[in-house]
Amino acid sequence: MDNTLTLLGLLGTRPSHGYDLKHSYDRYFGAQKPLAFGQVYATLARLIKNGLILTLGEESGAGPDRKRYEVTEAGRSRLVEWMFTPDIPAATLQSNLFAKTVIALLLGDDAERLLDVQRAEHMSRMRELTAAKRGATLMNVLMCDHALFHIEADLRWIDLTAARLNELREQVRAA
């Protein structure tokens, strides 16, 4: 998740202070990992530098807290670009696990157990998410579901790989 662009988007709803911005962010997206203030201000500074936002008049006193920020035209077009450009499906996890599996096979180690361990890990994460859905708001439920579906997709890959492990072993050995 791109924090910079997410903050830009939140700011697009209406001009706000950095403080409000952080709380909006946490309310919508920060259930698991709230943003640090420092990160918010660093991000805002970078956005100003890139000309995507600008500061409105200072109200009272100095310090970042007193500033209100607003999205510029350039900022808006950047947002549109971000929103309507599809993401490249994330492949980090698979590639890492794939690498581990291949190494295990190369080393003659128990690749099946490696996958089982990963599956158990995934399952316990899914259990947590499912438990978190209990009594949660719809917004949170949907976010948990989003995560659940992703983990489930990984699990499917794990199942498939487990089922084709022998085949894979032969190919790896042959290569």
Added chain:
Amino acid sequence: MSTAIATTTVPTPHTAVLLSARGLRVTFGHTEALRGVDLDINTGEVIAVMGPSGSGKSTLLHALAGVIVPDAGTVSYGSTPAETVEICALDETARARLRLTDFGFVFQFGQLLPDLSAIDNVSIPLLLGGMRRKDALRQARTWLGRLGLAEQANQRPTELSGGQAQRVAIARALVTGPRVLFADEPTGSLDSLAAENVMVLLTDVARETGTTVLIITHDARTASYADREIIVRDGRVTAGFALSASVAGS
């Protein structure tokens, strides 16, 4: 097992072993469906059984529930030594009685009698147990209400949606107050949302009543409603969570 309903009210969650299998082997002709399964299920646990198709999940469920008698191995049922019975040693009539009084079953589809209304379907296990029709219907109505089906009481299974039908099936499985609920892919023919609703209701009711649940599924999200999962592969059981815990510890 006339003590079934009484004992479930005793809060002994996650401590006593309720169902215990040792060395289960089941062979169909040349197919070895189960090749030595050891398994302990605690009172009040919700367990997911996962694994590829044909790996022996249903066979395991049938052996645990006394539907079939394994070729080798034992299944003991009961939380105290005094009330423990050796399921495999019982004859068919006794096992049928045990299934009727102590176990509940939910399947993927086609378990409701098409000619009967939802409420009649739910009342059948009670009638089989010898309850008077009036009382059986009253109890069935309560359970339908509990599963959010009060309005569908007089509809026939064909008039229900898939999710509603599965909820009726759950009501039917729970109406006798079983100690163990066996579910064989209960969400297998439902869409995600309906499956979700069914699982929420099932696990909620099971936890409220302290019912032990064994759910076969190959849907990970369905399995994530369970306390732990076991994986059946080629007729053998490999524990899921327990294994990961041991790895984490080492």
Added chain:
Amino acid sequence: MSLALTRLVAAGTRGARLRLVGIAAGVGIGVTLFLLLWGAFNGLQDREERSSWTALAVAGDPVAVGSTPAPTRDTVLVSSPTERFDGTVITRLDIAATSDSTVTVPGISRPPAAGTYYASPALAELIDSVPANQLGERFGTRIGLISDTALASPDSLVVVTGQPAARMTGAVMTFAISDFPTLSFGGRATYQTLAVVGGIAILLPVLLLVGIVTDLGAAERRERFATLRLLGATPGVVARIAMGETALTSLTGALLGVLLAWLVRPLAALLPINEGTFFVADLAVPPVAVIAAVTLTVLATSLTAGYRTYRAGVGPLGVTRQQRERRPRVVALVPLTVGFLGMLGVTVCTLADIQVPLFSTLLIGGFILTAVGLVLAGPYLTYRVSRVAARRARGAAGVIALARITATPRATFRAVSGLLIALFVVTVFTAAVTSVDASVDASVGPGSPGGGEENALPAGTLLAGLDSTAATDFDESRALLTATEGVRGVALAYSLTNWEGVILSGSDAATLGLLPSGAAGYVSIDNSYINVRSAGEAPPRVTEAPTVNPDDLEPWVMLILTDGTVAAQERARTTAETGQITLMGAPASVAENQGGSVATLMRGFTTMAHLGVLIATLISTVSLAVSTTASILDRRRSLGLLRLMGMPVPTLRRIILGEAALPFLTVVGGSILLGVGVAWSLITTLTYGKRVLSWPEPSAYIVLGVSLLLALTAVLATFRTARAHTAVSVTRFE
């Protein structure tokens, strides 16, 4: 529609192939029975035509009593006195012809010379099997056999004897004819009506069986058709496949049926119907009719199959709506009501002496409507009863069975409808054959066993009607008869103008046990002494008749007292017939005199009735077993899962029993009552009120009991299948 596709769908699995075999077998049996029945119906007509030559009344007016015209070159004198042997009637023709007669007698060509006779093969065999003085001597010397072309049945007992012209006195109706009648005299509406009714009674269960069998495995097939729909077949294509499949199967079945009918003809010909067994050729059905039957069968079954499949609305995802039957409506009662009331109407009109045109057609129509109406009304009644019962059901088995019946009253009723029709038919026939003459009380009367009756004719007495126009010396006959082995005495009864009753000499009265021996003079006794007595009529009174002048007495009846054995009676008959006296037909007991053609009316059909009952019951039993099994197979998953849940096997059995018993019990009483009503209507109308029903013989109850037992067996036989098909393994495709 490709043939390969049809084959794939129709005969893909063992179950599917079994189903096809079942359909073919059902259709085959149906066609066989139909052809045999049709053959029998034709056969009845054929033999009526062949035997028409013995019905002399068609030939013209009899010659005057007392006159004895001589036969000429081209006319013969013929009479047909009643001849009897051991309770059976023999068709006897006495012919007086000149030696150069040009008249041809059917079956033998030239008339026999006086003192000789021709007999039918069956009669010849009978004559040879008993001593000559019991039968053979009555006819003279046998010079040949009557050929089959002139006989109704291989069992026909016919004799043509040559007589001197002098014996043809005209007392027994004598005809002077040059040609024997060739046209049947057509007064046989009664027989034909009964034959048609019997045929329909047998055919109806067959049709029901075909209906059940073609609907076999419907649930499994709907799934296969759903697959085809998913692959892109339109409903029309699917219906056409179903049609093609059924057409091929029923064509095979029908052809096998034709073959089977042809093969079992010799066997079927052995069944005695009405006048006896058949000549095998009589049962032949013209080829055109065979082709028509096969074509109609194939058309009817395949169109039905196509229509059913089309209406089932098989979608790509299977039958989405469950196959809920349309609720039966009250209209279903109309055919039954119309049919039965129609029959009663005809009967009432007949009793009230109102001429009903085409009454036999109306009766047949009424019978068909009643029988079919029973099948149509059943589902409605079943539905109503099951609705009420479903609310009161207590146990699980009751709830499940009644819900099933309420949801599918037609299918559940169809399972037992064959049985009910069989029962209905049994009742009609058993009730009909009990019919007795309304004017007779069988328990009292002359010669009735028990004999405690005051002034009763001794048992074993034969009455020989005398031809008063022939002056005869009775003493010689008396002496001959008295000397016959087994004859205990002979008495001569006289009639007297203006005198009520029979006059007997005192000594004859003593012989008969009416007066102490040694009495003199004459006595008179009521006519009822030698007649059948009406119920409640007082026993005959004996009075002295001192004023009688012996010269005024006319010999009327010779009473021959025998020891009651068949041999003695037959010897007495032979002696009487061959003696000097001229008789009005063979001497007979009162009972034999009474039991004319009306009494044997239904008896002739007893075999047909028994056969019908047997076939109907067997077929219905098969139908019941088939449809019970089918109804279990259709629900095997849900019932199997219930068993898995712990439903005990006895509950499953109770479900099966309940589903068969309720529709059966709902309609069984009605069927039996209707059967009795229909029998009453048939008998009363056909005999113009002369006969009434009485209680059936014990054998009827046995037949009834056996039928029910068979039905129960059919249901019990399905238990095993039901158990096997609801075992855990059938539910494992999770």
